[in-house]
């Protein structure tokens with residue numbers, strides 16, 4: 001097995017939409033399968049903090065090549081732009097993915113909010129119920145370039161978010177699966193792999209069973225300091241143990257179980273599709289999203305994130321061991337799409353006194369009508385929706401505005417089913 005770890009995707013030099021790859025003989029000594037793993041919101045800070053605690057997959061990858069000075073050079077550090085850079089080698093200005101979503105007054109529909117992984121030209125597609133597509137990605141991915149050089153090469157992606165799977169695999173993919181809040185789905189046509197049905201069934205059973213509170217090791221327990229967040233209804237975070245009620249599909253993704261399912265499907269597809277089993281090199285892109293959901297719900301500095309990362313370390317280790325048992329010749333690149341800020345309350349305790357929640361006056365609910373009045377535009381100038389606390393008569397105007405299906409569904413849906421953690425909200429504009 002070859003193993004490498006990259007903190008940045010600079011090693012992959014896909015050169016853009018206009019560049020035509022030269023058909024070169026593939027190196028006989030190259031790996032048969034390249035696995036590129038993106039851990040959503042896994043910042044360099046978290047990596048450094050937890051590195052001594054890792055004993056599973058992360059510890060194993062840490063023995064490879066680590067680029068400590070890797071960083072994102074683009075401004076909008078969100079999930080979609082970040083994932084669009086990883087396997088294209090291009091910045092968002094060239095990938096065309098400049099944000100998770102944007103406002104396009106020229107869009108040929110009343111809803112001018114466009115999702116990054118959407119084809120707004122598709123009949124019926126809108127920002128609340130979009131048609132998943134790679135239409136906005138302007139450059140090819142590494143998997144696409146490989147397929148141009150070798151038609152036998154396979155380009156496969158599995159992710160917790162549709163935009164991550166789309167941006168890592170691109171326009172020509174053999175399989176692309178992502179968690180759609182209820183099951184793994186795809187925007188591609190073709191026969192359904194047996195693996196997908198099996199993992200969907202196993203995941204449904206896991207959701208139905210629920211998740212008991214995880215037992216924190218001492219390192220995590222030391223982080224169990226609670227903080228009451230200022231925005232109403234004043235949630236308390238910091239000492240959670242990621243438990244989940246039976247049947248709660250919404251909070252499933254803010255738990256290590258989502259990543260475990262993504263890795264299970266990845267392994268199953270490797271086996272079923274025969275990835276890495278012939279001379280033509282294949283690419284498997286994996287995006288693990290639970291770290292991001294945990295970070296948004298609880299902040300990255302508490303016991304919750306500790307439990308998430310140590311669980312992922314273990315699951316990733318099991319995943320790699322399975323590939324070894326199958327005798328695969330593979331290489332792994334590990335990276336992240338962006339980092340995330342902690343909650344202001346915890347930052348205050350660390351001496352960062354100027355940390356603050358976003359000013360409600362700067363939110364879309366306030367700015368949207370002003371933009372509409374200034375421009376004369378009608379319709380949802382800036383799509384917003386505030387989370388509504390359980391039993392509350394109206395959404396709080398102090399809460400972060402959420403645009404697009406994913407932003408809407410993640411925090412609010414979590415709030416619907418968890419009274420102890422009602423309606424988590426984004427802690428910062430970084431990420432998602």
Ligand SMILES: [Zn+2]
Nearest residue numbers: 040079337432
């Ligand atoms: Zn992200």
